[in-house]
Amino acid sequence: MQVPVGISNRHIHLSDREVTILFGDDYELTPFKPLSQPGQYAAEEVVTVRGPKGSIEKVRVLGPTRRQTQLEISRTDCFTLGVKPPVRDSGDLQGSESIEIIGPKGSVTIEEGVIIAQRHIHMHTKDAENYGLEDKDRVYVRTGGDRSIIFENVLIRVGDTFSLEFHVDTDEGNAASLKNGQLVEIVSIHILR
Amino acid sequence: MQVPVGISNRHIHLSDREVTILFGDDYELTPFKPLSQPGQYAAEEVVTVRGPKGSIEKVRVLGPTRRQTQLEISRTDCFTLGVKPPVRDSGDLQGSESIEIIGPKGSVTIEEGVIIAQRHIHMHTKDAENYGLEDKDRVYVRTGGDRSIIFENVLIRVGDTFSLEFHVDTDEGNAASLKNGQLVEIVSIHILR
Numbered sequence: 285m286q287v288p289v290g291i292s293n294r295h296i297h298l299s300d301r302e303v304t305i306l307f308g309d310d311y312e313l314t315p316f317k318p319l320s321q322p323g324q325y326a327a328e329e330v331v332t333v334r335g336p337k338g339s340i341e342k343v344r345v346l347g348p349t350r351r352q353t354q355l356e357i358s359r360t361d362c363f364t365l366g367v368k369p370p371v372r373d374s375g376d377l378q379g380s381e382s383i384e385i386i387g388p389k390g391s392v393t394i395e396e397g398v399i400i401a402q403r404h405i406h407m408h409t410k411d412a413e414n415y416g417l418e419d420k421d422r423v424y425v426r427t428g429g430d431r432s433i434i435f436e437n438v439l440i441r442v443g444d445t446f447s448l449e450f451h452v453d454t455d456e457g458n459a460a461s462l463k464n465g466q467l468v469e470i471v472s473i474h475i476l477r
Numbered sequence: 478m479q480v481p482v483g484i485s486n487r488h489i490h491l492s493d494r495e496v497t498i499l500f501g502d503d504y505e506l507t508p509f510k511p512l513s514q515p516g517q518y519a520a521e522e523v524v525t526v527r528g529p530k531g532s533i534e535k536v537r538v539l540g541p542t543r544r545q546t547q548l549e550i551s552r553t554d555c556f557t558l559g560v561k562p563p564v565r566d567s568g569d570l571q572g573s574e575s576i577e578i579i580g581p582k583g584s585v586t587i588e589e590g591v592i593i594a595q596r597h598i599h600m601h602t603k604d605a606e607n608y609g610l611e612d613k614d615r616v617y618v619r620t621g622g623d624r625s626i627i628f629e630n631v632l633i634r635v636g637d638t639f640s641l642e643f644h645v646d647t648d649e650g651n652a653a654s655l656k657n658g659q660l661v662e663i664v665s666i667h668i669l670r
Contacts, residue, residue, distance in 0.1 A: 430564050455553075474667040
């Protein structure tokens with residue numbers, strides 16, 4: 285049960301409303317590079333995000349636009365910005381952290397939408413059948429190597445458009461010395477005290 | 478078998494020779510704050526380190542001086558500097574990475590001495606007896622919480638002057654959302670495929 289790794293750097297999904305505020309009326313995102321999940325792309329556009337303690341420039345915008353703006357950052361970034369977002373699954377934004385977003389044509393403060401993304405595995409419906417897994421299951425993932433880590437509580441997300449990938453952020457990737465595309469393993473473990 | 482966490486930010490141990498080059502003849506480090514391991518301290522002094530891709534300022538010097546200069550950085554720092562140090566135990570520096578170090582009175586390039594520190598547990602001889610562990614044993618450490626991680630290959634270091642602490646770097650601490658002083662657990666696990 286091997287799964288390729290995808291390490292997500294900090295990025296932002298924008299709503300149509302925020303695209304207009306940050307980039308101007310009738311502005312449309314420009315696809316720059318397709319992502320591994322079908323239909324998703326890195327856009328040419330970047331923004332600056334500013335928290336109470338500091339700013340981070342050149343945060344990549346991912347497209348297409350979404351219903352609600354969502355900024356995904358690492359815990360390392362949180363110390364730079366001075367914010368304390370919760371660890372959440374994508375789209376679960378109620379009561380999450382606030383941030384100021386600055387674009388070339390304007391800026392906006394979102395009251396919620398900043399999260400640390402909970403690590404997860406995207407999996408096509410057929411992969412899930414093969415593995416005997418279901419949407420929202422939780423599994424252990426073992427990375428191997430001299431800094432091997434077993435990640436607990438890894439969420440399984442099943443969909444007909446999903447391609448098999450274990451998504452972690454840069455803190456998680458660096459802690460285990462992971463590389464994009466490296467294969468890791470879904471394992472069962474028994475913990476004894 | 479609970480152990481308090483100590484998260485190490487990037488830091489440098491200097492030899493007498495490099496203290497002289499960086500800070501001047503007959504210079505002595507000024508203790509600023511004692512560390513948890515007896516006799517060790519954070520010094521008031523900081524240095525800049527420069528790699529092929531970038532620099533990091535205000536890297537804390539730890540005292541007392543050592544026989545060989547040793548810079549411990551995270552993998553996140555490696556990308557900033559453009560260096561590729563090995564993951565090593567403290568003091569195991571042969572063939573490790575090179576770096577330029579810049580102080581107020583001079584600069585020096587060390588041919589080796591840059592490492593990513595292998596996570597480890599410091600343990601007093603009596604703790605080791607209580608736990609049935611020996612120097613150089615390897616254990617699993619489970620952090621708990623919603624980003625719970627089981628770290629594999631955690632080195633046990635036993636000494637009569639060591640105080641009980643699980644040392645990780647900032648990447649490892651952030652990946653598991655750890656805080657200094659938080660208790661984590663040494664566990665036994667069986668891995669099933």
